[in-house]
Amino acid sequence: MYNDVVMDHFQHPRNVGDMADATSVAEVGSQECGDTMKVFIKIKDDVIDDIKFQTYGCAAAIASSSIATEMVKGKTVTEAKKLTKNDVVTELGGLPDQKIHCSLLAVDGILGAIEAYEKNK
Amino acid sequence: MSKIYMDHAATTYVKPEVLEAMMPYFSEKFGNGSSIHSEGREAKKALEAARQSIAQALGAKPTEIYFTSGGSESDNWAIKGAAFSRMDQGKHIIISAIEHHAVLDPCHYLKKFGFEITELKVDEDGLINLDDLKKAIRDDTVLVSIMTANNEIGTIQPVEEAAKIAHEKGVLFHTDAVQAVGQIPIDLSNSAIDLLSISGHKLYALNGVGALYIKDGVEIDNLIHGGAQERNRRAGTENIACIVGLGKAFELAKSNMESESKRLTVLRDKLIQSVLAEIPESRLNGHPTKRLPNNVNFSFKNVDGEAILINLDLMGIACSTGSACTSACTGPSYVLQALGMEYRWTNGSVRLTLGARTTEEDIDTVVGALKETMNRLRMITFKA
Ligand SMILES: Cc1ncc(COP(=O)(O)O)c(C=O)c1O
Ligand SMILES: [Zn+2]
Numbered sequence A: 001m002y003n004d005v006v007m008d009h010f011q012h013p014r015n016v017g018d019m020a021d022a023t024s025v026a027e028v029g030s031q032e033c034g035d036t037m038k039v040f041i042k043i044k045d046d047v048i049d050d051i052k053f054q055t056y057g058c059a060a061a062i063a064s065s066s067i068a069t070e071m072v073k074g075k076t077v078t079e080a081k082k083l084t085k086n087d088v089v090t091e092l093g094g095l096p097d098q099k100i101h102c103s104l105l106a107v108d109g110i111l112g113a114i115e116a117y118e119k120n121k
Numbered sequence B: 001m002s003k004i005y006m007d008h009a010a011t012t013y014v015k016p017e018v019l020e021a022m023m024p025y026f027s028e029k030f031g032n033g034s035s036i037h038s039e040g041r042e043a044k045k046a047l048e049a050a051r052q053s054i055a056q057a058l059g060a061k062p063t064e065i066y067f068t069s070g071g072s073e074s075d076n077w078a079i080k081g082a083a084f085s086r087m088d089q090g091k092h093i094i095i096s097a098i099e100h101h102a103v104l105d106p107c108h109y110l111k112k113f114g115f116e117i118t119e120l121k122v123d124e125d126g127l128i129n130l131d132d133l134k135k136a137i138r139d140d141t142v143l144v145s146i147m148t149a150n151n152e153i154g155t156i157q158p159v160e161e162a163a164k165i166a167h168e169k170g171v172l173f174h175t176d177a178v179q180a181v182g183q184i185p186i187d188l189s190n191s192a193i194d195l196l197s198i199s200g201h202k203l204y205a206l207n208g209v210g211a212l213y214i215k216d217g218v219e220i221d222n223l224i225h226g227g228a229q230e231r232n233r234r235a236g237t238e239n240i241a242c243i244v245g246l247g248k249a250f251e252l253a254k255s256n257m258e259s260e261s262k263r264l265t266v267l268r269d270k271l272i273q274s275v276l277a278e279i280p281e282s283r284l285n286g287h288p289t290k291r292l293p294n295n296v297n298f299s300f301k302n303v304d305g306e307a308i309l310i311n312l313d314l315m316g317i318a319c320s321t322g323s324a325c326t327s328a329c330t331g332p333s334y335v336l337q338a339l340g341m342e343y344r345w346t347n348g349s350v351r352l353t354l355g356a357r358t359t360e361e362d363i364d365t366v367v368g369a370l371k372e373t374m375n376r377l378r379m380i381t382f383k384a
Helices: A004-011 A059-072 A085-091 A097-120 B017-023 B038-058 B071-087 B101-113 B130-136 B157-170 B242-278 B306-315 B334-338 B360-379
Strands: A024-029 A034-045 A045-056 B066-067 B092-096 B116-120 B139-146 B172-176 B195-199 B210-214 B282-286 B294-299 B349-353
Touching: A004 A059, A004 B157, A034 A097, A034 B349, A045 A059, A045 A097, A059 A085, A059 A097, A059 B139, A059 B306, A085 A097, B017 B101, B017 B242, B038 B066, B038 B242, B066 B071, B071 B101, B071 B139, B071 B195, B071 B210, B092 B101, B101 B116, B130 B157, B139 B157, B139 B294, B157 B172, B157 B195, B242 B282, B242 B294, B306 B360, B349 B360
Parallel strands: B092 B116, B092 B139, B139 B172, B172 B195
Antiparallel strands: A024 A034, A034 A045, B066 B210, B195 B210, B282 B294, B294 B349
């Protein structure tokens, strides 16, 4: 059902956990199912210096969270804000059709954390 | 990696004895049961022998057994056939809220023809309330359909009592016994049940074959129109090989039901007790004792069922889930929702259904794998 990249991120998710000294935190939920994600980011000089996540959801939601956090780590806030669902799905090498929406959670979570950071800046 | 199959409620393997019984009917004894020549007569003989085996195992008469293409057809035939044959007497049907889609969907389809459907609620263990049934029967009720045992949570319903209540009001009674046949005793010899659905691939015969029991004297409309097979009630050249296999599967089930259901119940309860004792925030779905000997259904809070399933699959364990994200994210299983649980529980369900090859060692392995899986996924999860 899932390809090797997805399975690798599901089995060995990167950046799992929480962060005591986060610059910004966001909690988001999927519109379509009960999947939820919490994202912690630490920003230094407008660069995402560190990122952590916790995700409640299916294997696709967990793998998307893992790869998306890797994709934005080390990027400037401006670059990171360009992240889309398609980027995440492409980086994962594709998801089954009915699972595409599960990748949106990670994008919403990361963009949510950035938005919170910019508001408080 | 050794594999453990714990999804027998989805489908069973074909038992070697069943396959062996079927083998001659592919290339040697391939006749059409309606033909006059010796090949045809041979097929007809096999067909009637299978019918006899099934009738005997159920305490029915051979004339009450009609072969179909499986559980879905049997349910569709019973529901639509009963409804259409009685629509001049009324257009009200009563079912339970946790019926299989093969019962639910024909009922919804019948709304197009003006039928009204009442879905009886179930309690937190999945049981219907017989008083609710009594109250729900109206003057225009023509059919009650309550499953013998539920496919997800294994809860066994008081169908005989329900059938008697329906009969007192002159209403036909159907039961989907697809998950129950071969596992728990069913005796139709003195029963108020009018119609009962059977499927081959839940009792070690092949998929694509099943039967509908229709009590002698009960008239329902045909579903499949055409040839004169099955005494003019179900058209289509019979699938002799599969039917012979179904007959054999019933013989096997009858001869070892008592010992096998005892064995499975012990294994089932060991699995239930170990998991509830060793894994925090776990619960059993379905009735603790009024449940199929082979059915276990857990919920693990704060863990998604699909994630559990994929994790167990990696460990060589096959099972199923009622989680929202398995198919098209249409929400967690309606059966679990009907039990009144909240999302973080319903969505973390795992169904493990044991079978003839399940050993005590398998149970120990599965308990260990579930523990490991929950530990791992709960490190990742965002807790509610
Ligand atoms: C309770 C119940 N009814 C009906 C069916 C449908 O049977 P079949 O797959 O033979 O069409 C199933 C099988 O999934 C079932 O579990
Ligand atoms: Zn999902």
